[in-house]
Amino acid sequence: MPVIRRKNAPETETPEASDAEDDKKSKLPERKSKDKKWSCIDTCCWLVGCICVLWWFLLFSYNAMPASFPQFVTEAITGPLPDPPGVKVLKEGLKVKHPVVFVPGIVTGGLELWEGEECTEGLFRKRLWGGTFGEVYKRPLCWMYHMSLDNETGLDPPGVRVRPVTGLVAADYFAAGYFVWAVLINNLARLGYEEKNMYMASYDWRLSFQNTEVRDQTLSRIKSNIELMVATSGGKKAVIIPHSMGVLYFLHFMKWVETPAPVGGGGGPNWCAKHLKAVMNIGGPFLGVPKSVPGLFSAEVRDIAVARALAPGILDKDLFRLQMMLQHVMKLTRTWDSTMSMIPKGGDTIWGGLDWSPEEGYYPGKRNQNNETQTPDQSEEANHANYGRMISFGQEAANIAVAELKRIDFRDAVKGKNVANSSCSDVWTEYQEIGYSGINAVAEYKVYTADEIVELLQFVAPKMMARGSAHFSYGIADNLDDPKYDHHKYWSNPLETKLPNAPEMEIFTMYGVGIPTERAYVYGLTHSAECHIPFQIDCSADCAESCLAGGVYTVDGDETVPTLSAGYMCAKGWRGKTRFNPSGIKTYVREYDHAPPATLLEGRGTQSGAHVDIMGNFALIEDILRVAAGATGEELGGDQIYSDILKWSDKINLRL
């Protein structure tokens, strides 16, 4: 009987009591010996097992989930999504018409390994750039070595062949989930586009433009592929869509293709007229990007400067070897000729001198605050930003009047060898050859305008600039008929070339506005050891009213390219029949006002105006689809301008 009672009794007990008892019991030594069997390791294993099971379950339910589920959830939260532009335009009855060519920009194209040193075992035909970047972490120095080019020639180092990935996969996604061209391709596909009428003109974006032809025959391949697509689409001309640096690359291509054979493509003077319907430049840095200057000068951009401002101690010390990393980055990027293609062009005439700049008076967010009443004082105050002084040493130098500015010329300064040279020799930057005197001379000059920046770079990095100046030029042509302008180094500078003779062709420039974009910098000297890069952005320089934050002056733009650079040529330089555009090619400026994504679910937003995110902007995609399906610029609605580009363009005194 008691046995039965015992069996039944626990069920009648309240759980609390038993729990309390459990606690007591667990303290008993007898229990303890049993618990020992479940030692720490077992518990760990148990935990891992639980997590694994949960993970598998989630994975399974994720896989079993119907494909439309995420969309369903999004719609439930934010309301019905607008049709993607491809669907919208398809409903209007538009169909595939003109073949489309994509020209990716710098950084976004994938690069793969074809031949390497022993440390790259197993990486044959794997991506070194783009994709997962797994190798950067696994063997950083090996990776760095293979990504660099030769210091002298700007081509492959001996024994290394890194080549661009071909096909649409080259730049559809930069890394998993981070689209570049994928959204656009997706929408074009809805109209009926596929491989036969879409072509990704991938090229090695590290090389100078002419070298892509010398080494890989990339320009010839682009030419042949455009010819092929035009021929197989029944004579319909191609629509070219370059992005970012691809804009300059294609500018180079258009000159190259019409130039006779040994240097050029030998397509004859009417090649562009025969094969191109429209060039739709997205976020084109026609006149260069100020961002490229600190990139070359001190291997940093705003992001790093901001990080330094947030945690001043950490980054200055060598805790994370950041300085080392920066030096490596600088060493790497300085071997890439292409970075020099984006040094601001046109000098003081375009970018402003010591006391003026086209954008002066710009107040951030002014456009958005139009309705609010503004005191004139405020806008007066904003005028003080001297954007023309692209690099100033010290905040003071950036602000004081020209008369008070004292400058000591750096050009004749003696370069001294650094004493501690040997300890830094593993990293090659040309700063070791300047020496203290050179560095001080640079800082003494205080203020650099666009013209002087080219000279500055020539002073601090003579070898790099010597290599670069064989391929790029940053001036303004006085007389475009001068035979010297037949040299290929002028072809990517819109201020030193004429557009091809193709009156029916259309040129669009499409870019985002409404995001603060780097325009000028306040620099300081580094105080720490001599192995470091001697200059860095002075992130303490901050001014609440003007556009100065963390040592960087910002203007309107798409986060990378200032509006002036992207828009000036189409708004003014090429408008109508000018000396840069002798055949009067029609140009259109299409600006897209930036609107950040409303919710997290939208990802990178469908109305973004940022430099790369704009490729997912529905309005931009719709414009492209319409042109690809046959529309002209007029039918799109001509210019669409939100910024002050027209006002700024008028301030620039360039003979047209």
Next chain:
Amino acid sequence: MMNGSKIKGKFCSAMVSLASFVRFLRLCFMEHVKFSSLLRCKSFGNSEKKQVVQAPDSDRKDDHDEVLSSDEKVTEKVRKRSMNKRRQQTKGWKCIDNCCWLIGCMCSASWFLLILAYIVPVSLPALQGPEIPGARLKREGLVANHPVVLVPGIITGGLELWEGKPCAEPLFRKRLWGGWGSGFTDIFRRPMCWMEHLSLDYETGLDPPGIRVRPVPGLVAADYFAPGYFVWAILIENLAQLGYEDRNMYMAAYDWRLSFQNTEVRDRSLSRLKCQIEILYATNGDKKVVVLPHSMGAVYFLHFLKWVEAPAPVGGGGGPGWCAKYIKAVMNIGPTFLGVPKAFSTILSAEGKDISLIRTMASGLLESELLGLQTIEHVMRVSRTWDSIVSLLPKGGETLWGNLDWSPEEGLECSSEKKRHLQAESRENNTKISEEMSPSQVKHPKRYGRVISFGVEASEVLSSQLPTISKEFMHASISTDSNTSHGEFWTEYDEMSHESFEKIAENKVYTTTDLVDLLRYVAPKMMQRAEAHYSHGLAENLEDPKYNHHKYWSNPLETRLPDAPDMETYCLYGVGIPTERSYVYKMSPSDRRKGIPFRIDSSADGGDDCLKSGVYFVDGDETVPVLSGGYMCAKGWKGKTRFNPSGSATYVREYRHKPPASVFEGRGLESSGHVDIMGNVALIEDILRVAAGATGPELGGDKIHSDLLRMSDRVNVPL
């Protein structure tokens, strides 16, 4: 609105299925728990018993000993009870715990191993294979010279989705075929959807409306068919050693499901190939290209050679000198010039050696409708929409492939393994091998000419003993069986009556020519569609203007090689593997009438290598018989013939099969299987040498291991 509710409905159904799965899981889990608790009970049995013995003991003590207060007694009891309960609880818990623990252990172990695998230096000396031929030849001083064009064969090229039905929405630009990306594994998730997208239109042989599946471009199209299963990758790696890269190497990917001319009509594949060859030629200093077609790619490139010189509306308009100007050599790897007999069995009953083998091993598996699979019917339905399969049917009819009484291969060993032995002996004796020496001929010659026979007997008896049924029935109109309901699996078999099947079986034996007629009979629409693009005959007079039609371009027996005397043609293929040549068929069991009426009689076994589970074998590379791969280079095009009026040089290079010695070798460095040969060191070396500028004689001219020459001599084609 409609859309929303539909999605909701879908979601609900998915949830229901999910819930049912969870229930199922729980069931399994509970069962497991019970099971393991049972196990545990045994081990804990002893202590349990002790307790049970102890318990009444203590109770009795309580009764006798009144010292303990009742309160204490209660607590004592409670304590004991709770202890007991606790024990039970831990027992219950421990089963789940143990599961978790086990899984945790396994996970941790696998992670540990994974980390180890990452940490271990990439090049463990123990795992390092022998030096790849490319590196060796590079040291010899060979460098990239002629640009290279790779032409993949059937099946091996990747296909990706560009437009599809809603069920394939997330697969946009993912591979449906090839690679183990999310597309290919989707077969298991939604097989019907996948199959629908891979099929072509039965009438036109082009895309079905609303679906666009396109070939993957670039080298990735066919470097690996699935991860780890190389096709071109090894060759590409070796070429890269010499300095090849995207600039001077091009993969001519095309949609291998389409007929060759349709790849041009739909995708402009031929135009692109022409353009690419011209670019390669121009950008590499006017060096002619070396073309490497594999398998069906050889026939495709043959088509291209004719197409490119034909005038514009149908052809490429390259003019008569195009090939001479741009092409240095065509190195066909495992070419299917004269077709493969496998194609018959694929079209007739969607099976090959592999499937009939599976059927012998697990006879119930494929037939069982238990799972509702009917895999073979599905395969047949999809593959019959692909025109390209028809390009693989044996060409040249009975002249090449033998008739009821003779065949070129008869009396020869079905794999060159044994013959090598014989040859060695005979060389020692300094005597010629005479046909009498071959032991199998003494027994009974295999009548390979009877490509399909119903029953083993029919494949062996003399032709005079065969029943003489007029083959007229095949030309008569089909007696449609109106009673047959059009099932889910629409193949043209459904439209035929049972009587016609029996008639087909009664005819007993079919030669190649008969079989083409038979196919026209059982699948009239497919053959009508495909025969607009392919021809399988033997030309009497090549001057006949009808041979300008594009359907003859891929048949080497009905076209002439281009006028390019300096162009070299190579036939590189493996020998030494039994290869399907003819089949023994039987009727399917009548209860499966709705499906495929015929199947390979896998019980037919000859006891020797030559007949196994209903298939007669000859020498070859597992897919292509020697005759098909080598005849044209060894005889048909050798010297100045009517098929090769300019007398361009041809070379036969055979590679004897040697299976991989150890597991580490993977698929073998000297393997000669149809696809595995792409990793064959000797073949790669030959290709690299030619790409670097060598000519055929420098390679050593012909290299023949098989009985190809004797077979070719028996074939009586006017040259």
